[in-house]
Amino acid sequence: MRLFFFSCFVILAVISAPARAIIVTKAAPAKQAIVDPKMFAEVVPLLEGRAVGTLVAPQWIVTAAHVAEHAKIGDNILIGHEERSVEQLVFHPSWDAERVGSEGVTDLALIKLEKPVTSVAPARLYREQDETGKRISILGWGRTGDGIDPALVKDGRFRQGFNIIEEADKRLRFRFDAPDSGKAVEFEAVSGPGDSGGPAFITKGQHRFLAGVSSFQQDETYPGIYGVTENYERISNHIEWLLGTINRASPAGN
Template sequence: MAWFSGAIKSILLAVAVSPVISQAIVIRHDVADEKYHATADDFPPLATLYNIGVHGTLVHPEWVLTAAHAVFCMNPGQQIKVGDEVVTVSGRFSHPDYRLGDKHDIALIKLARPVISTKPAELYGESDETNKVVWFIGVGGTGTGKQGQTISYKENNGKLRKAQNKIINVTDSDIVFKFEQGDKGEALEGVSGNGDSGGPAYIKLQDKYHLLGVSSRTDSWFYDVGEYGVTELYTRVSSYRNWLQQVISAKDDAARVGLSTQDPFLQDNMPADNMDKLCASLAVPNYQGQ
Protein backbone atom coordinates (compact mmCIF):
# COMPACT_ATOMS: atom_id res chain seq x y z
CA MET A 1 0.00 0.00 0.00
CA ALA A 2 3.01 2.31 0.14
CA TRP A 3 2.65 3.16 -3.55
CA PHE A 4 -0.98 4.17 -3.00
CA SER A 5 -0.24 6.49 -0.11
CA GLY A 6 2.71 7.96 -1.97
CA ALA A 7 0.66 8.52 -5.12
CA ILE A 8 -2.12 10.28 -3.22
CA LYS A 9 0.45 12.54 -1.58
CA SER A 10 2.02 13.18 -4.97
CA ILE A 11 -1.29 14.23 -6.52
CA LEU A 12 -2.20 16.41 -3.57
CA LEU A 13 1.22 18.02 -3.77
CA ALA A 14 0.93 18.49 -7.50
CA VAL A 15 -2.51 20.03 -7.22
CA ALA A 16 -1.51 22.09 -4.22
CA VAL A 17 2.03 23.20 -4.95
CA SER A 18 3.37 22.59 -8.46
CA PRO A 19 3.46 25.46 -10.97
CA VAL A 20 2.57 22.92 -13.65
CA ILE A 21 -0.67 21.71 -12.07
CA SER A 22 -2.14 24.89 -10.73
CA GLN A 23 -5.12 27.02 -10.18
CA ALA A 24 -7.46 28.00 -7.35
CA ILE A 25 -8.35 31.61 -6.57
CA VAL A 26 -5.91 33.93 -4.76
CA ILE A 27 -7.31 37.39 -3.99
CA ARG A 28 -6.34 41.00 -3.19
CA HIS A 29 -5.11 41.63 0.34
CA ASP A 30 -7.18 44.84 0.61
CA VAL A 31 -10.60 43.41 -0.36
CA ALA A 32 -12.75 41.28 1.94
CA ASP A 33 -12.65 37.59 1.12
CA GLU A 34 -16.46 37.43 1.21
CA LYS A 35 -16.66 39.61 -1.91
CA TYR A 36 -14.96 36.83 -3.86
CA HIS A 37 -17.31 34.09 -2.68
CA ALA A 38 -19.18 32.43 -5.52
CA THR A 39 -21.92 29.90 -6.14
CA ALA A 40 -22.53 27.45 -8.96
CA ASP A 41 -24.91 30.00 -10.50
CA ASP A 42 -21.94 32.27 -11.26
CA PHE A 43 -20.75 29.80 -13.91
CA PRO A 44 -23.21 26.92 -14.39
CA PRO A 45 -21.09 25.01 -16.99
CA LEU A 46 -18.32 24.41 -14.43
CA ALA A 47 -17.21 20.79 -14.18
CA THR A 48 -15.27 19.26 -11.28
CA LEU A 49 -13.07 16.33 -12.22
CA TYR A 50 -11.84 15.03 -8.86
CA ASN A 51 -12.82 15.12 -5.20
CA ILE A 52 -9.59 17.06 -4.58
CA GLY A 53 -10.50 19.72 -7.15
CA VAL A 54 -9.47 20.36 -10.79
CA HIS A 55 -12.03 21.73 -13.23
CA GLY A 56 -13.32 21.85 -16.76
CA THR A 57 -16.12 23.52 -18.70
CA LEU A 58 -19.14 21.96 -20.41
CA VAL A 59 -18.91 23.11 -24.04
CA HIS A 60 -21.40 20.65 -25.57
CA PRO A 61 -24.00 18.43 -23.85
CA GLU A 62 -21.61 15.48 -24.15
CA TRP A 63 -18.22 17.21 -23.90
CA VAL A 64 -16.14 18.90 -21.19
CA LEU A 65 -13.09 21.01 -22.06
CA THR A 66 -10.15 20.97 -19.64
CA ALA A 67 -6.34 21.03 -19.48
CA ALA A 68 -4.42 18.09 -20.93
CA HIS A 69 -2.28 17.78 -17.80
CA ALA A 70 -5.44 17.22 -15.74
CA VAL A 71 -6.75 14.09 -17.51
CA PHE A 72 -4.67 11.43 -15.72
CA CYS A 73 -7.81 9.72 -14.38
CA MET A 74 -10.28 10.63 -17.11
CA ASN A 75 -10.77 7.04 -18.22
CA PRO A 76 -13.99 5.29 -19.28
CA GLY A 77 -16.07 4.71 -16.16
CA GLN A 78 -14.60 7.56 -14.09
CA GLN A 79 -17.24 9.91 -12.71
CA ILE A 80 -17.13 13.70 -12.74
CA LYS A 81 -19.58 16.41 -11.72
CA VAL A 82 -21.04 18.88 -14.20
CA GLY A 83 -23.35 21.45 -12.65
CA ASP A 84 -25.57 19.38 -10.37
CA GLU A 85 -25.19 16.16 -12.33
CA VAL A 86 -22.72 13.34 -11.77
CA VAL A 87 -21.85 11.82 -15.13
CA THR A 88 -19.59 9.05 -16.38
CA VAL A 89 -16.60 9.59 -18.63
CA SER A 90 -16.50 7.56 -21.85
CA GLY A 91 -13.21 8.85 -23.25
CA ARG A 92 -10.53 11.53 -23.30
CA PHE A 93 -8.80 13.25 -26.21
CA SER A 94 -5.81 15.54 -25.60
CA HIS A 95 -4.08 17.80 -28.08
CA PRO A 96 -1.50 15.73 -29.97
CA ASP A 97 1.28 18.32 -29.56
CA TYR A 98 1.03 18.67 -25.78
CA ARG A 99 4.00 17.77 -23.59
CA LEU A 100 3.71 17.90 -19.81
CA GLY A 101 4.35 21.41 -18.50
CA ASP A 102 4.30 23.06 -21.93
CA LYS A 103 1.88 24.77 -24.35
CA HIS A 104 -1.04 23.08 -26.19
CA ASP A 105 -2.40 22.23 -22.72
CA ILE A 106 -5.95 21.39 -23.78
CA ALA A 107 -8.14 18.29 -23.83
CA LEU A 108 -11.72 17.13 -24.32
CA ILE A 109 -13.56 14.67 -22.09
CA LYS A 110 -16.38 12.74 -23.72
CA LEU A 111 -19.36 11.95 -21.49
CA ALA A 112 -21.35 8.73 -21.58
CA ARG A 113 -24.62 10.68 -21.75
CA PRO A 114 -25.66 14.27 -22.39
CA VAL A 115 -25.88 16.72 -19.50
CA ILE A 116 -29.47 17.97 -19.59
CA SER A 117 -29.66 20.43 -16.69
CA THR A 118 -26.86 22.82 -17.74
CA LYS A 119 -26.42 24.90 -20.87
CA PRO A 120 -22.90 24.61 -22.34
CA ALA A 121 -20.55 27.58 -22.59
CA GLU A 122 -19.68 29.02 -25.99
CA LEU A 123 -16.17 28.61 -27.42
CA TYR A 124 -14.73 32.06 -27.93
CA GLY A 125 -13.68 32.45 -31.56
CA GLU A 126 -12.48 36.04 -31.94
CA SER A 127 -8.85 37.19 -31.85
CA ASP A 128 -9.47 40.34 -29.76
CA GLU A 129 -8.77 38.95 -26.29
CA THR A 130 -6.07 41.46 -25.30
CA ASN A 131 -7.28 43.94 -22.63
CA LYS A 132 -10.51 42.05 -22.00
CA VAL A 133 -11.38 41.60 -18.33
CA VAL A 134 -12.38 38.01 -17.63
CA TRP A 135 -13.54 35.96 -14.66
CA PHE A 136 -11.83 32.97 -13.05
CA ILE A 137 -13.73 30.57 -10.80
CA GLY A 138 -12.74 27.55 -8.75
CA VAL A 139 -12.24 25.84 -5.43
CA GLY A 140 -8.87 24.89 -4.00
CA GLY A 141 -6.20 26.78 -2.13
CA THR A 142 -6.39 30.51 -1.55
CA GLY A 143 -4.59 33.42 0.06
CA THR A 144 -3.74 37.02 -0.84
CA GLY A 145 -1.29 38.66 -3.20
CA LYS A 146 0.96 39.85 -0.38
CA GLN A 147 1.89 36.37 0.76
CA GLY A 148 0.68 34.21 -2.11
CA GLN A 149 -1.27 31.04 -1.57
CA THR A 150 -1.25 30.19 2.13
CA ILE A 151 -4.39 28.05 2.49
CA SER A 152 -4.46 24.58 0.96
CA TYR A 153 -7.33 22.93 -0.88
CA LYS A 154 -8.03 20.78 2.17
CA GLU A 155 -8.13 23.79 4.49
CA ASN A 156 -10.36 25.69 2.06
CA ASN A 157 -12.80 22.77 2.16
CA GLY A 158 -14.09 23.29 -1.36
CA LYS A 159 -15.19 26.92 -1.02
CA LEU A 160 -15.91 28.36 -4.47
CA ARG A 161 -14.46 31.77 -5.36
CA LYS A 162 -14.37 33.93 -8.47
CA ALA A 163 -12.06 36.79 -9.40
CA GLN A 164 -11.30 39.17 -12.26
CA ASN A 165 -8.15 39.78 -14.26
CA LYS A 166 -7.19 41.56 -17.48
CA ILE A 167 -5.59 39.79 -20.41
CA ILE A 168 -2.32 41.64 -20.97
CA ASN A 169 -1.04 39.64 -23.93
CA VAL A 170 -1.79 36.71 -26.19
CA THR A 171 0.38 34.20 -28.03
CA ASP A 172 -0.56 31.60 -30.62
CA SER A 173 -1.24 29.15 -27.80
CA ASP A 174 -1.95 31.12 -24.63
CA ILE A 175 -3.56 34.16 -23.03
CA VAL A 176 -1.47 35.95 -20.42
CA PHE A 177 -2.43 37.50 -17.05
CA LYS A 178 -0.48 39.30 -14.33
CA PHE A 179 -1.56 39.69 -10.71
CA GLU A 180 -1.55 43.44 -10.04
CA GLN A 181 -2.18 45.29 -6.80
CA GLY A 182 -3.77 48.62 -5.87
CA ASP A 183 -5.06 50.85 -8.64
CA LYS A 184 -3.36 48.70 -11.28
CA GLY A 185 -5.66 45.80 -10.47
CA GLU A 186 -9.35 45.16 -11.05
CA ALA A 187 -11.87 45.69 -8.25
CA LEU A 188 -11.89 41.94 -7.61
CA GLU A 189 -8.40 41.26 -8.97
CA GLY A 190 -7.19 37.75 -8.50
CA VAL A 191 -5.29 34.89 -10.08
CA SER A 192 -5.33 31.15 -10.13
CA GLY A 193 -3.48 29.49 -7.30
CA ASN A 194 -3.22 25.71 -6.86
CA GLY A 195 -5.95 23.11 -7.06
CA ASP A 196 -8.10 23.94 -10.07
CA SER A 197 -6.20 23.20 -13.25
CA GLY A 198 -8.39 23.23 -16.34
CA GLY A 199 -10.68 25.91 -14.90
CA PRO A 200 -12.18 28.65 -17.08
CA ALA A 201 -11.34 32.21 -18.00
CA TYR A 202 -14.72 33.46 -19.15
CA ILE A 203 -16.96 36.42 -19.90
CA LYS A 204 -20.74 36.72 -20.04
CA LEU A 205 -22.35 38.37 -23.06
CA GLN A 206 -26.12 38.61 -23.59
CA ASP A 207 -26.84 35.87 -21.04
CA LYS A 208 -24.33 33.49 -22.62
CA TYR A 209 -21.05 32.35 -21.09
CA HIS A 210 -18.05 32.48 -23.42
CA LEU A 211 -14.91 30.47 -22.65
CA LEU A 212 -11.68 32.30 -23.55
CA GLY A 213 -9.07 30.28 -21.69
CA VAL A 214 -8.24 27.09 -19.80
CA SER A 215 -6.09 27.24 -16.67
CA SER A 216 -2.65 25.85 -17.51
CA ARG A 217 0.51 27.08 -15.76
CA THR A 218 2.51 29.96 -14.28
CA ASP A 219 5.32 31.71 -16.13
CA SER A 220 7.30 33.53 -13.42
CA TRP A 221 10.77 32.75 -12.13
CA PHE A 222 10.73 35.20 -9.23
CA TYR A 223 7.20 34.90 -7.82
CA ASP A 224 5.50 32.09 -5.96
CA VAL A 225 1.99 30.94 -6.74
CA GLY A 226 -0.51 33.74 -6.08
CA GLU A 227 1.98 36.51 -5.27
CA TYR A 228 1.54 39.98 -6.69
CA GLY A 229 3.51 40.15 -9.93
CA VAL A 230 3.06 36.49 -10.86
CA THR A 231 2.27 35.83 -14.53
CA GLU A 232 -0.14 33.07 -15.48
CA LEU A 233 -0.90 31.36 -18.77
CA TYR A 234 -4.27 30.00 -19.81
CA THR A 235 -4.57 27.99 -23.01
CA ARG A 236 -6.14 30.23 -25.64
CA VAL A 237 -9.45 28.67 -26.72
CA SER A 238 -9.75 30.68 -29.94
CA SER A 239 -6.48 29.16 -31.20
CA TYR A 240 -7.79 25.62 -30.76
CA ARG A 241 -11.41 26.07 -31.77
CA ASN A 242 -10.97 24.27 -35.10
CA TRP A 243 -9.29 21.29 -33.41
CA LEU A 244 -11.99 21.16 -30.75
CA GLN A 245 -14.76 21.18 -33.32
CA GLN A 246 -13.03 18.49 -35.36
CA VAL A 247 -12.80 16.19 -32.36
CA ILE A 248 -16.38 16.78 -31.27
CA SER A 249 -17.82 16.32 -34.76
CA ALA A 250 -15.68 13.32 -35.77
CA LYS A 251 -17.68 10.31 -36.96
CA ASP A 252 -16.46 8.01 -34.19
CA ASP A 253 -13.88 7.58 -31.45
CA ALA A 254 -11.42 5.90 -33.81
CA ALA A 255 -11.34 9.09 -35.87
CA ARG A 256 -10.93 11.13 -32.68
CA VAL A 257 -7.93 9.07 -31.62
CA GLY A 258 -6.33 10.02 -34.92
CA LEU A 259 -6.76 13.69 -34.05
CA SER A 260 -5.41 13.46 -30.50
CA THR A 261 -3.21 11.64 -28.00
CA GLN A 262 -4.34 9.11 -25.40
CA ASP A 263 -1.38 9.83 -23.11
CA PRO A 264 -2.70 10.30 -19.53
CA PHE A 265 0.27 12.57 -18.66
CA LEU A 266 0.94 10.87 -15.34
CA GLN A 267 2.73 12.94 -12.69
CA ASP A 268 5.63 11.67 -10.62
CA ASN A 269 4.75 8.77 -8.30
CA MET A 270 1.67 7.80 -10.32
CA PRO A 271 2.41 4.14 -11.13
CA ALA A 272 0.59 3.28 -14.35
CA ASP A 273 -0.19 -0.29 -13.27
CA ASN A 274 -2.05 0.88 -10.15
CA MET A 275 -3.94 3.90 -11.48
CA ASP A 276 -7.36 2.21 -11.41
CA LYS A 277 -7.37 2.11 -7.62
CA LEU A 278 -5.95 5.59 -7.33
CA CYS A 279 -8.50 7.05 -9.74
CA ALA A 280 -11.38 5.35 -7.93
CA SER A 281 -10.28 7.10 -4.75
CA LEU A 282 -10.35 10.47 -6.53
CA ALA A 283 -13.77 10.17 -8.18
CA VAL A 284 -16.37 12.75 -7.20
CA PRO A 285 -19.04 11.46 -4.77
CA ASN A 286 -22.24 10.25 -6.43
CA TYR A 287 -24.80 11.14 -3.81
CA GLN A 288 -27.73 11.06 -6.20
CA GLY A 289 -27.00 7.62 -7.61
CA GLN A 290 -26.86 8.86 -11.20
Protein backbone atom coordinates (compact mmCIF):
# COMPACT_ATOMS: atom_id res chain seq x y z
CA MET A 1 0.00 0.00 0.00
CA ARG A 2 1.27 3.46 -0.88
CA LEU A 3 0.71 6.60 1.15
CA PHE A 4 0.44 9.83 -0.81
CA PHE A 5 1.04 13.16 0.92
CA PHE A 6 -0.29 16.15 -0.92
CA SER A 7 1.03 19.64 -0.78
CA CYS A 8 -3.95 20.82 -2.75
CA PHE A 9 -6.52 19.85 -5.17
CA VAL A 10 -9.96 18.45 -5.51
CA ILE A 11 -10.90 15.65 -7.91
CA LEU A 12 -14.61 15.65 -8.57
CA ALA A 13 -17.34 13.41 -9.81
CA VAL A 14 -20.43 15.53 -10.39
CA ILE A 15 -23.78 13.80 -10.11
CA SER A 16 -26.62 15.58 -11.95
CA ALA A 17 -29.30 13.05 -10.97
CA PRO A 18 -29.33 9.62 -9.28
CA ALA A 19 -29.75 7.84 -12.62
CA ARG A 20 -27.21 9.81 -14.61
CA ALA A 21 -23.71 10.82 -13.60
CA ILE A 22 -21.53 13.45 -15.24
CA ILE A 23 -17.80 13.25 -14.51
CA VAL A 24 -15.92 16.49 -14.96
CA THR A 25 -13.20 15.62 -17.45
CA LYS A 26 -9.78 17.08 -18.18
CA ALA A 27 -11.20 18.63 -21.34
CA ALA A 28 -13.83 20.43 -19.25
CA PRO A 29 -12.34 21.04 -15.78
CA ALA A 30 -14.63 21.07 -12.74
CA LYS A 31 -15.99 24.57 -13.30
CA GLN A 32 -19.11 23.78 -11.33
CA ALA A 33 -16.97 23.20 -8.24
CA ILE A 34 -15.19 26.56 -8.35
CA VAL A 35 -16.16 28.79 -5.44
CA ASP A 36 -15.20 32.29 -4.29
CA PRO A 37 -12.40 32.10 -1.68
CA LYS A 38 -14.03 35.06 0.10
CA MET A 39 -16.83 32.68 1.11
CA PHE A 40 -14.23 30.69 3.08
CA ALA A 41 -11.90 33.43 4.25
CA GLU A 42 -10.69 31.29 7.17
CA VAL A 43 -9.15 28.84 4.66
CA VAL A 44 -5.71 30.11 3.66
CA PRO A 45 -3.02 29.10 1.15
CA LEU A 46 0.35 28.14 2.61
CA LEU A 47 3.81 27.60 1.14
CA GLU A 48 3.09 29.92 -1.79
CA GLY A 49 -0.06 28.00 -2.70
CA ARG A 50 1.38 24.50 -2.35
CA ALA A 51 -0.64 23.65 0.77
CA VAL A 52 -3.54 24.84 2.89
CA GLY A 53 -4.35 25.81 6.47
CA THR A 54 -7.34 27.02 8.46
CA LEU A 55 -7.51 29.97 10.84
CA VAL A 56 -8.79 28.58 14.16
CA ALA A 57 -8.02 31.57 16.40
CA PRO A 58 -7.13 35.18 15.58
CA GLN A 59 -3.42 34.37 15.83
CA TRP A 60 -3.37 30.66 14.95
CA ILE A 61 -3.63 28.46 11.85
CA VAL A 62 -3.93 24.67 11.95
CA THR A 63 -2.47 22.55 9.16
CA ALA A 64 -0.80 19.19 8.60
CA ALA A 65 2.52 18.69 10.36
CA HIS A 66 4.12 17.49 7.12
CA VAL A 67 3.16 20.90 5.67
CA ALA A 68 4.52 22.86 8.64
CA GLU A 69 7.83 21.00 8.26
CA HIS A 70 8.40 23.16 5.16
CA ALA A 71 7.31 26.46 6.72
CA LYS A 72 9.78 28.92 8.21
CA ILE A 73 9.67 31.56 10.88
CA GLY A 74 9.10 34.86 9.10
CA ASP A 75 7.16 33.38 6.18
CA ASN A 76 4.31 35.65 5.08
CA ILE A 77 0.73 34.35 4.98
CA LEU A 78 -2.23 36.20 3.47
CA ILE A 79 -5.49 35.79 5.42
CA GLY A 80 -8.26 37.72 3.69
CA HIS A 81 -6.60 41.05 2.95
CA GLU A 82 -4.28 40.90 5.96
CA GLU A 83 -0.70 39.70 5.66
CA ARG A 84 0.90 38.13 8.71
CA SER A 85 4.30 36.56 9.29
CA VAL A 86 4.93 33.25 11.03
CA GLU A 87 6.12 33.66 14.61
CA GLN A 88 6.13 30.06 15.85
CA LEU A 89 5.53 26.50 14.65
CA VAL A 90 4.06 24.04 17.17
CA PHE A 91 3.92 20.35 16.22
CA HIS A 92 1.61 17.80 17.81
CA PRO A 93 3.61 15.87 20.43
CA SER A 94 3.04 12.57 18.59
CA TRP A 95 4.30 13.88 15.24
CA ASP A 96 7.12 11.84 13.73
CA ALA A 97 8.16 12.72 10.18
CA GLU A 98 9.76 9.29 9.72
CA ARG A 99 6.56 7.42 10.59
CA VAL A 100 3.92 9.44 8.76
CA GLY A 101 0.68 7.49 8.35
CA SER A 102 1.40 5.17 11.29
CA GLU A 103 -1.36 4.75 13.86
CA GLY A 104 0.61 6.40 16.65
CA VAL A 105 1.51 9.50 14.65
CA THR A 106 -0.62 12.67 14.47
CA ASP A 107 -0.09 14.81 11.38
CA LEU A 108 -1.11 18.15 12.92
CA ALA A 109 0.67 21.44 13.59
CA LEU A 110 -0.26 24.95 14.67
CA ILE A 111 1.21 28.07 13.11
CA LYS A 112 1.31 31.12 15.36
CA LEU A 113 1.13 34.48 13.58
CA GLU A 114 3.09 37.49 14.78
CA LYS A 115 -0.14 39.37 15.49
CA PRO A 116 -3.88 38.57 15.41
CA VAL A 117 -6.03 38.72 12.30
CA THR A 118 -8.89 41.18 12.80
CA SER A 119 -11.01 40.93 9.64
CA VAL A 120 -11.59 37.16 9.36
CA ALA A 121 -13.61 35.04 11.78
CA PRO A 122 -11.75 31.86 12.81
CA ALA A 123 -13.28 28.46 12.07
CA ARG A 124 -15.30 26.75 14.76
CA LEU A 125 -13.89 23.39 15.89
CA TYR A 126 -16.02 20.26 15.67
CA ARG A 127 -16.01 18.71 19.15
CA GLU A 128 -18.57 15.90 18.86
CA GLN A 129 -17.43 12.33 18.22
CA ASP A 130 -20.28 11.47 15.86
CA GLU A 131 -18.64 12.16 12.49
CA THR A 132 -19.36 8.76 10.88
CA GLY A 133 -21.98 9.18 8.18
CA LYS A 134 -21.71 12.96 8.17
CA ARG A 135 -21.40 14.90 4.91
CA ILE A 136 -18.24 16.96 4.69
CA SER A 137 -17.03 19.71 2.38
CA ILE A 138 -13.36 19.82 1.44
CA LEU A 139 -11.59 22.75 -0.20
CA GLY A 140 -8.35 23.66 -1.90
CA TRP A 141 -6.44 25.43 -4.67
CA GLY A 142 -4.52 22.40 -5.87
CA ARG A 143 -4.62 20.14 -8.89
CA THR A 144 -7.88 18.81 -10.29
CA GLY A 145 -8.75 15.76 -12.37
CA ASP A 146 -11.46 13.30 -13.32
CA GLY A 147 -10.92 10.27 -11.09
CA ILE A 148 -9.74 8.13 -14.01
CA ASP A 149 -6.66 9.68 -15.58
CA PRO A 150 -3.84 10.22 -13.05
CA ALA A 151 -2.65 13.25 -15.06
CA LEU A 152 -3.78 16.23 -13.00
CA VAL A 153 -4.56 19.81 -14.03
CA LYS A 154 -3.20 22.76 -12.09
CA ASP A 155 -5.12 25.98 -12.70
CA GLY A 156 -4.91 27.62 -9.26
CA ARG A 157 -8.70 27.82 -8.87
CA PHE A 158 -10.35 27.39 -5.47
CA ARG A 159 -12.71 24.42 -5.45
CA GLN A 160 -15.16 22.78 -3.07
CA GLY A 161 -16.19 19.14 -3.14
CA PHE A 162 -18.06 16.77 -0.86
CA ASN A 163 -17.90 13.28 0.58
CA ILE A 164 -19.29 11.15 3.41
CA ILE A 165 -17.17 10.09 6.38
CA GLU A 166 -17.11 6.30 6.50
CA GLU A 167 -14.85 5.78 9.51
CA ALA A 168 -14.03 8.01 12.46
CA ASP A 169 -11.47 6.62 14.87
CA LYS A 170 -7.84 7.74 14.99
CA ARG A 171 -8.53 9.64 11.75
CA LEU A 172 -11.47 10.45 9.52
CA ARG A 173 -11.58 8.19 6.46
CA PHE A 174 -13.63 8.22 3.29
CA ARG A 175 -13.41 6.73 -0.20
CA PHE A 176 -13.52 8.33 -3.62
CA ASP A 177 -16.50 6.51 -5.12
CA ALA A 178 -17.11 6.38 -8.86
CA PRO A 179 -20.40 7.88 -10.12
CA ASP A 180 -21.75 4.48 -11.15
CA SER A 181 -21.04 2.93 -7.75
CA GLY A 182 -24.32 4.10 -6.27
CA LYS A 183 -22.40 5.55 -3.32
CA ALA A 184 -21.09 8.84 -4.71
CA VAL A 185 -22.58 12.11 -3.50
CA GLU A 186 -23.06 15.19 -5.65
CA PHE A 187 -19.65 16.77 -6.31
CA GLU A 188 -17.92 13.69 -4.86
CA ALA A 189 -14.34 14.68 -4.08
CA VAL A 190 -11.00 13.84 -2.56
CA SER A 191 -8.01 16.06 -1.95
CA GLY A 192 -4.80 15.84 -3.91
CA PRO A 193 -1.49 17.55 -4.79
CA GLY A 194 -1.60 20.98 -3.22
CA ASP A 195 -4.40 20.30 -0.66
CA SER A 196 -2.38 18.99 2.27
CA GLY A 197 -3.42 20.59 5.54
CA GLY A 198 -6.74 21.70 4.10
CA PRO A 199 -10.06 21.50 5.94
CA ALA A 200 -12.98 19.12 6.06
CA PHE A 201 -16.03 21.03 7.31
CA ILE A 202 -19.24 19.68 8.82
CA THR A 203 -22.20 22.04 8.61
CA LYS A 204 -24.68 22.20 11.47
CA GLY A 205 -27.50 24.71 11.16
CA GLN A 206 -26.09 27.98 9.82
CA HIS A 207 -22.51 27.26 10.86
CA ARG A 208 -19.64 25.17 9.52
CA PHE A 209 -17.21 23.43 11.84
CA LEU A 210 -13.67 22.22 11.17
CA ALA A 211 -13.80 18.44 11.57
CA GLY A 212 -10.65 17.30 9.77
CA VAL A 213 -7.27 18.26 8.32
CA SER A 214 -6.04 16.68 5.08
CA SER A 215 -3.18 14.29 5.76
CA PHE A 216 -2.69 11.44 3.28
CA GLN A 217 -4.29 9.11 0.77
CA GLN A 218 -3.99 5.33 0.59
CA ASP A 219 -3.77 3.71 -2.85
CA GLU A 220 -2.12 0.85 -4.65
CA THR A 221 -1.45 2.76 -7.90
CA TYR A 222 -2.00 6.51 -8.27
CA PRO A 223 -3.50 9.22 -6.04
CA GLY A 224 -6.85 10.69 -6.97
CA ILE A 225 -8.17 7.58 -8.75
CA TYR A 226 -11.60 6.17 -7.96
CA GLY A 227 -11.39 3.81 -5.01
CA VAL A 228 -8.65 5.58 -3.06
CA THR A 229 -9.15 6.11 0.67
CA GLU A 230 -8.65 9.60 2.09
CA ASN A 231 -7.29 10.17 5.60
CA TYR A 232 -7.91 13.41 7.51
CA GLU A 233 -6.69 14.04 11.02
CA ARG A 234 -9.71 14.04 13.35
CA ILE A 235 -10.08 17.42 15.09
CA SER A 236 -12.40 16.10 17.82
CA ASN A 237 -9.58 13.82 19.03
CA HIS A 238 -7.26 16.78 19.54
CA ILE A 239 -9.39 19.55 21.05
CA GLU A 240 -7.44 19.49 24.31
CA TRP A 241 -4.09 19.88 22.55
CA LEU A 242 -5.35 22.54 20.15
CA LEU A 243 -7.03 24.74 22.74
CA GLY A 244 -4.37 24.10 25.35
CA THR A 245 -1.60 25.21 22.98
CA ILE A 246 -3.52 28.28 21.82
CA ASN A 247 -4.57 29.37 25.31
CA ARG A 248 -1.15 28.86 26.86
CA ALA A 249 0.68 30.81 24.18
CA SER A 250 -1.83 33.56 23.33
CA PRO A 251 -2.26 36.79 25.29
CA ALA A 252 -5.68 37.29 26.88
CA GLY A 253 -8.30 38.10 24.25
CA ASN A 254 -6.48 36.27 21.41
